[in-house]
Amino acid sequence: MTTEVQPAVQEGQGSAWEVFRVFLKLGVTSFGGPIAHLGYFRAEVVTRRRWLDDKEFGDLVALGQFLPGPASSQVGFGIGLFRAGWRGALAAFLAFTLPSAILMVAFAYGASLFDSVVGRGILDGLQIVAVAIVAQAVWGMARTLTPDRRRAGIAVVAAVVAIAFAGSVGQLGAIVVGAVAGLLLCREAANDPSAMIRFPVSRVAGVICLALFAGILVVTPILAAVTGVGGIALFDAFYSAGSFVFGGGHVVLPLLQASVVQPGWVTPAQFLAGYGAAQAVPGPLFTFSAYLGALSSVGPGGVAGAAIALVGVFLPGFLLLTGVLPFWNGFRRRIWAQAVMRGANAAVVGILAAALYNPVFTTAITGPGPFCLGLLCFVLLMSWKLPPWLVVIVGAAGGILLAFLP
Template sequence: MTGSATGNETQGAKGSAGEVFTAFLKLGLTSFGGPIAHLGYFRDELVQRRKWIDEKGYADLVALSQFLPGPASSQVGFALGLLRGGPLGALAAWAAFTLPSAILLVAFAFGAAAFGGPIGTGVIAGLKIVAVAIVAQAVWGMAKNLCPDRERATITLGAVLIVVLVAGSLGQVTAILAGSAAGLLFCRNHHEEISRHIDFPVSRTFGAVSLILFCALLFGLPVVAAATSSQGLAVFDAFYRAGSLVFGGGHVVLPLLESEVVRSGWVSHDRFLAGYGAAQAVPGPLFTFAAYLGAVLGPEPNGLTGACIALGAVFLPGFLILLGVIPFWDSFRKRESAQALMRGANAAVVGILGAALYDPVFTSAIVGPLQFALALSCFVLLMAWKAPPWLVVIVAAAGGILIGLA
């Protein structure tokens, strides 16, 4: 795929896998708060600061990730790494964003002390509070760029109502589909320059092969695992299936994982819940919870081998289907009708982020006036003082400790 270049010269420029790894390692060490907050961190670091992609192109990637099964924020990160550094950049983005939390959770599985006491509880509370500020910043910035008129503002409101009334991933997909349809009807007369061409180094042939491989593994692994009685293949199949059947990622994958590993007797209910609690205290994608489960499950393979099998299997389907769709995405979005559709979809994405800002981000973190004051302080640091997110994370963690000790 090729296309014209417009806008900031940095946008769309190619970089090295090392550059991608460094950028995402910073995010992997500091991105607390779950997939919605991760999208805010990505936007601040890679869209606003580094300008790897423009605002509308980033929103298109977010909308695409909402349509596909798998870990939404990790898919966006994988795509940004692919855009900047090619296939090695995509792998570097995934590794750097994923490994910090995976290593911490495997360490916890081997007996590392979990967060406890007033200080540990305060840190976790502070990290939840900073997510409020990060998501609020993302909603504010994206709303200004993607909802500049009454038609798209109304689509955003409609998306909020849909997500509130229809819970879970079904509500998100419904909101985007409804927003897309509304865009086709009401946003055709907005003559705007579309985001610069998103030049992914993925051919349509490779995309088709990726989709075939996705389906072959989904339907073939259970047969092969049963025929060979291989525990390693059974573990890979269980985590691959969990990663294949979840939309939006994050907490939605937990019941699927529980069904695969607890009901099968591989992991006790107590160990499952202990790992879930630890997963809330680490940065990065919640899908790395799979590494903990792979380390503690029985029978073998477990330990480091089990962690690697589970971690790779749970992420693989989301990346395969993303690679399968990407080659066709850019040519689709250049059509006039597709541009109108994407205006509506992008406005709906803002509505989804706005709804998530309230529930679960705000409702789970803001339990009193002190927490609200800390969240507002973090928001001012981000918006007015342009403080880097990692610094705001430290401020929030310290604030959470002080509130806990008060």
């Protein structure tokens, strides 16, 4: 009788092409948002291929949750970096991102086809679906990130700040308030995780990436103001959004709304319709930025605008991930650092709740019919556990029905 032995973890022995093939498969099949993406990643690269072990994977996930940026994409970038170096990291990003980005750009180009009763009904339905999707995200994140009275209170204060001070000022202010409150109120005993990241990034490379992150963040708004070039302004808007979005996924919604809707680059209806459509495609939700870049009245628009927006929104998260990797093990054991992140994560819930109210609810729910359809979509997500892409179809069909009702 023989016993099957699992192969050992294979460190850094792959090629960029191998990474690309694996993540292209993930890019066309990974529905369900960032948490679901992490489940797909683990099944593919830990259980099936043994590129990493569970401790390494879990530690990389923790780092992705800690840093601003698209958490699941950062984890994928880190896996590619571990497996095949910098080429592997780039291959993982491109393969996982391009399928949904192409679909979102196609939706932007096809927006004019929706200028009919049926088309407007579909767009209205997509906006209503966005209400249910964001409400589900608020509910799920609140259960995880605000499990006690102190953090629930931080979330409420953050929501008030975000609503009272519109735009990115309010959102950044809410995160600062949450971080300070966490430092003062959430100093529980520090966790002492044993997993250690062993990714091939030197301290010098880490410092260079952190310096690039800060330099771009400071320089691009100055260049945009001095030159008046629309492409630079577009890149700056999405780079800033990607730099300050803690929690990834749906949390990018209020920052992108402040970046492109409030200045008038994209209309509220276009914004919410694209956000609803983004729920029906696989891959990272941050590819919503490709749709916005293609439609933006500032910048080149079209495919070029989509490319600028994509690079802008993803780049800061990747620079931060690479920059922090060499220093993460020591930092994450400090009690004050864990307290700050508890407060900042609670503030994220409040910011998302504020976005649920405005612009999501106030724009999409215009009467009893839309309210009932939004409630139906929410129940289908929460109680029936239907996948988001199927609820998008229900919402679009409901929007068509509402368009023909008196």
